[in-house]
Each structure stands twice: as C-alpha cells, then as structure tokens.
Amino acid sequence: MRIVLTLDVMLARRKMRSKELARRIGLSEQNLSLIRAGKVRGVRFETLAKICDVLDCQPGDLLAFERHSGDE
Secondary structure, eight states: EEEEEEEHHHHHTTOOOOOHHHHHTTTTTTHHHHHTTEEEEEEEEHHHHHHHHTTTOOHHEEEEOOOTTTTT
C-alpha cells in the first residue's frame, strides 16, 4: 500500500507546466521533479499547501491511495 501524489494530473487540468509551478511555490525544478516522480518519502504540509494554493485545489485532489495486489 502506498500514497501517491497525482500532481501531473492536476498540472494537466490546470494547463500549467511544472517549471511554472516550481517558480510560483519557490521550489527548485529538480525537487519538484522528484515529487512528481514519487521519489520522495514525504512532502511537507507547507509545500502541499503552496501547491494547492497555486493550482486552486484541495490536498485530496493531489493524493491517491494505491493497494498493491497481495496487500491486505
């Protein structure tokens, strides 16, 4: 089981490039890329709040729960 950040989906809905989002939330493009790729173990609430503010969405719009087959 894991929680994934579906940031790419929201970026596409808002027709915004990750470079623009990174600039507006004050995060490096490299760090945002790591978040988008799911290569981080966590995201600070402050960062999540900034993303939600810029993309005009709720945290639940960016998070998804995935259950791997065999997990129970």
